[in-house]
Amino acid sequence: MKEYDAVVIGGGPAGMAAADVLGDHVKTLILDENDMLGGQLVKQTHKFFGDHVHYASTRGFEIANKFIDKIEKKPVDILTSSTVIGIYPQNTVAYVRNGHEDQVKYKKLIIATGAMERQLPFINSDLPGVYGAGAVQTLMNQYGIFPGKRFLIIGSGNIGLILAYQLAQTGVEVRAIVEALDKIGGYEVHANKAKRLGIPILLKHTIVKAIGDESVQGAIIAEVDDKFNVIAGTEKEIVVDTICISVGLMPITELTEQAKCKIAYIPELGGYVPVRDERMRTTNPDVFVAGDLSSIEEATTAMIEGKLAAMQIVEDVKKIDLEKEISNEIKTLAIFRSGPKSLKIRSGLEKMGIVTPRIEMPKFSPLPNSENGKLHAVIECTEEIPCNSCESACKFDAIKVGENINTPPVFDPLKCTGCAVCVTVCPGLAIFMEKSDESPNATLGIPYEFLPLPKSNEKMWGMDRDGNYVCDLTVKRVVKNPNKTYIVYVDLPKEFVDVVRHVTYPRKENPFVCRCEEITVDQIEKVIDSGITDFEEIKRITRVTMGPCGGKNCKMIILGIISKKTGIPISKLSHGTSRPPVKVVEFSAFLRGDKK
Amino acid sequence: MEGRILDHPILNFTRKKRVKIFFEGNEIEAYEGETVAVALHAAGIKVLRYTPINGRSAGLFCAVGKCSSCLMEIDGMPNVRSCMTKVKAGMQIRRQHEKGDLV
Known part of the structure; x- marks a missing residue:
C-alpha cells in the first residue's frame, strides 16, 4: 500500500x-x-x-x-x-x-x-425545482445552464445575496429573497448589490409551501412573528419555478x-x-x-x-x-x-478553548466630502467586514483601512485623482465616481457587470439604492477593465448624483397591438409623437395591419390610439386601403395551366 | 430562457464535443464534461426519479454528490448519482422508479 x-x-x-x-x-x-x-x-x-x-x-x-x-x-x-x-x-x-x-x-x-447545505422542511420542499443555493450556482456558473426563469431565495446570508446578484447577471428574474430574522444576514455591500437591482429582501418572512404537482410552479410566503411562527392571514402566493434554499451550511x-x-x-x-x-x-x-x-x-x-x-x-x-x-x-x-x-x-x-486575541480596530474620523468639481470616488462601505482591497489598490494613499482589515475605509477626497481603480477592485461594488460642479448636470460612474454593455450616448434609466426608477440619463462612456467590472459613466441631473446607484435599460412592459407583426402600443405612439398621424403612413413605417390577418385584429385599436393622441375623432380619420386577399390562401390557388 | 447560457458578463462557456445521450430512449443534447443532471436540466428535464414509498417526483438538490436526491438509472445501473456522473456517448438514462432493480 x-x-x-x-x-x-x-x-x-x-x-x-x-x-x-x-x-x-x-x-x-x-x-x-x-x-x-x-x-x-x-x-x-x-x-x-x-x-x-x-x-x-x-x-x-x-x-x-x-x-x-x-x-x-x-x-x-x-x-x-x-x-x-x-x-x-x-x-x-x-x-x-x-x-x-x-x-x-x-x-x-x-x-x-x-x-x-442545510435542508429546510416545508410542504413540498422535496419537489424538483427546490434546490440548495449551491446547486443553482453549479448549474449556472460551472456548467452554464439556466436553472429556471423565476426565482425565490430563502435566506439572506451572503450565499443567498450573492446568488440573487449572480442570477440577475444571467438575465433571469429574482422575485424576492425572504429572511425569517428582522435583519439581513450577509454583508451590507452584498445586500446593496441585490437591492439596487430591484430585488426585494423581505425580512420576517418565510416560505410556507411550494406549489406544484411534478415540479415547482409557485410558492406561498408569509410573515413570521418573533418566534418564527407564521402570522395567519399574511400568506401570499408568488409565481416562481425555482426555489433556492440558502439557510446555512x-x-x-x-x-x-x-x-x-x-x-x-x-x-x-x-x-x-x-x-x-x-x-x-x-x-x-x-x-x-x-x-x-x-x-x-x-x-x-x-x-x-x-x-x-x-x-x-x-x-x-x-x-x-x-x-x-x-x-x-x-x-x-x-x-x-x-x-x-x-x-x-x-x-x-x-x-473549544481557542481564544481569538483582541485586535484593536482604530476608528478614523471621517474626512469632509469636499465638492471641488473634480472627479472623485465615493465609498459606501460602512460595515466592519474583513477587506482592504481598496486601500491596497489606491496608489495615491487616498483610502485608509489600517492594520485591522475590518476597519471601514476612510477616504480623503483631496488625494483622490479620479483614477477609479478602487471602483473596479471593490468586491462589494460599493465605490462610485462622482463629479459635480456649477453646471446643472453631474457625472456619475457606476460599477457594471451586466450584458449588454451600454454604449456612449445611449439613454438609460437611473435607479436608486432600492432599484426604483429615478430619472432618465445618458451614457457618456464605458471604461472596460480586464477583471470584467466595467465602469459606466453617465450624465444626469445634479440633484440625483447621490441617489442613482444603478443603470438599466428602459423596461416598460408594453402591450402588443399587432399580433401578426408584433408591434407594441409604445412603437405606434413613438411614430405618432414624431409627427406622423396618417394611418397609411404609420402602417408603412411600422408594418401594423400588414401581417396575415390583414389588420382585422388591430386596425380599430390603432385608429383609437391615433385618435387619442391627436384628438381627431375616429370618424374623421382615414382608415387605409383594403387589398385582396382578405384571408390567408395558398399560392397554388392562383396557379393556372395544369389543372390536375 | 431555458437551456444553455450563451453570453455571460463574467464567464466564458466553451463547450466541448457534442455527444449523443438518450433519456427514456430519446436523444438529448449533451457535451463532453457535463454531468447527466446538467444535460437533463439544459433540456428542461427536472424530474429525475420517483420516490420508493410515496412515488413523489424528485430532482436535483445539492448538485455536488452529497444529498442523493438525483439517483437515476444509467446504462441499466440504478441508484447512480446523476449529478456526479459525466455524460458518455450512447449513454442510456432513465428515471428511477422505487429503489431500482439490481437484477
Whole structure:
C-alpha cells in the first residue's frame, strides 16, 4: 500500500492551500471527488473580500485556477474523481476511483471535506425545482445552464445575496429573497448589490409551501412573528419555478468521526464540528482539519487554516521550525475574525478553548466630502467586514483601512485623482465616481457587470439604492477593465448624483397591438409623437395591419390610439386601403395551366 | 430562457464535443464534461426519479454528490448519482422508479 507523509482529503480552498505548503516539504497526496480541484470556488463568480495575500478582489473561480497552477508545479500527487469512502485503523484512507476501491496510508491527514447545505422542511420542499443555493450556482456558473426563469431565495446570508446578484447577471428574474430574522444576514455591500437591482429582501418572512404537482410552479410566503411562527392571514402566493434554499451550511464530519477525532456540538460553528486546537490538530494527533468542516466561515479563513495545518504537519514530520510563520498565520486569522460579523465564530471557538486575541480596530474620523468639481470616488462601505482591497489598490494613499482589515475605509477626497481603480477592485461594488460642479448636470460612474454593455450616448434609466426608477440619463462612456467590472459613466441631473446607484435599460412592459407583426402600443405612439398621424403612413413605417390577418385584429385599436393622441375623432380619420386577399390562401390557388 | 447560457458578463462557456445521450430512449443534447443532471436540466428535464414509498417526483438538490436526491438509472445501473456522473456517448438514462432493480 502506498504511504504518504501527508494526505489531504478535499481540494477546496482549505485543501489546496494545505497542499500548496505541504508540496514544498513532504510527500503529499490530495484527493478530491470532483474531476478538478477547486471545491466550491469553481462556481464563485464574485470577487472575494480579504487582503492581497489571500486573493482579495479576485473572482472565486480564478482563485481556484491560480491554486491549481501552483500545486500542479509541485511534487504533489493529485487524485481527482476519487471518492473517499472511509478512514480505517492504521492510518488508512479508502477511496473509490474509476469504479475500484483502493487504499493509501498516511503519517498525517488533513480532512478538508467542507460542508453541505442545510435542508429546510416545508410542504413540498422535496419537489424538483427546490434546490440548495449551491446547486443553482453549479448549474449556472460551472456548467452554464439556466436553472429556471423565476426565482425565490430563502435566506439572506451572503450565499443567498450573492446568488440573487449572480442570477440577475444571467438575465433571469429574482422575485424576492425572504429572511425569517428582522435583519439581513450577509454583508451590507452584498445586500446593496441585490437591492439596487430591484430585488426585494423581505425580512420576517418565510416560505410556507411550494406549489406544484411534478415540479415547482409557485410558492406561498408569509410573515413570521418573533418566534418564527407564521402570522395567519399574511400568506401570499408568488409565481416562481425555482426555489433556492440558502439557510446555512453544516460541516461534514463523518470522516473525522471515523478517524477517532472527538466531535462537539457547537451551533456557532455550524453544528457538529471536530474538536481541534489553534493549529487545526484534532484530538487524534495525526489528524488535522481545515475550512468549513472546522467552522462555517469564508474561503479566506479556510485557506489560512489549510496553511496552518500544513505548516504544523511539516514541523511534525520534518522537524523544521516554522513557529514564526505559524504565529503569523494565527495572527492573520485573528485579524480576519475581529469584526462584528465574526462574533459567532469567536464565541464558538472559545467553547473549544481557542481564544481569538483582541485586535484593536482604530476608528478614523471621517474626512469632509469636499465638492471641488473634480472627479472623485465615493465609498459606501460602512460595515466592519474583513477587506482592504481598496486601500491596497489606491496608489495615491487616498483610502485608509489600517492594520485591522475590518476597519471601514476612510477616504480623503483631496488625494483622490479620479483614477477609479478602487471602483473596479471593490468586491462589494460599493465605490462610485462622482463629479459635480456649477453646471446643472453631474457625472456619475457606476460599477457594471451586466450584458449588454451600454454604449456612449445611449439613454438609460437611473435607479436608486432600492432599484426604483429615478430619472432618465445618458451614457457618456464605458471604461472596460480586464477583471470584467466595467465602469459606466453617465450624465444626469445634479440633484440625483447621490441617489442613482444603478443603470438599466428602459423596461416598460408594453402591450402588443399587432399580433401578426408584433408591434407594441409604445412603437405606434413613438411614430405618432414624431409627427406622423396618417394611418397609411404609420402602417408603412411600422408594418401594423400588414401581417396575415390583414389588420382585422388591430386596425380599430390603432385608429383609437391615433385618435387619442391627436384628438381627431375616429370618424374623421382615414382608415387605409383594403387589398385582396382578405384571408390567408395558398399560392397554388392562383396557379393556372395544369389543372390536375 | 431555458437551456444553455450563451453570453455571460463574467464567464466564458466553451463547450466541448457534442455527444449523443438518450433519456427514456430519446436523444438529448449533451457535451463532453457535463454531468447527466446538467444535460437533463439544459433540456428542461427536472424530474429525475420517483420516490420508493410515496412515488413523489424528485430532482436535483445539492448538485455536488452529497444529498442523493438525483439517483437515476444509467446504462441499466440504478441508484447512480446523476449529478456526479459525466455524460458518455450512447449513454442510456432513465428515471428511477422505487429503489431500482439490481437484477
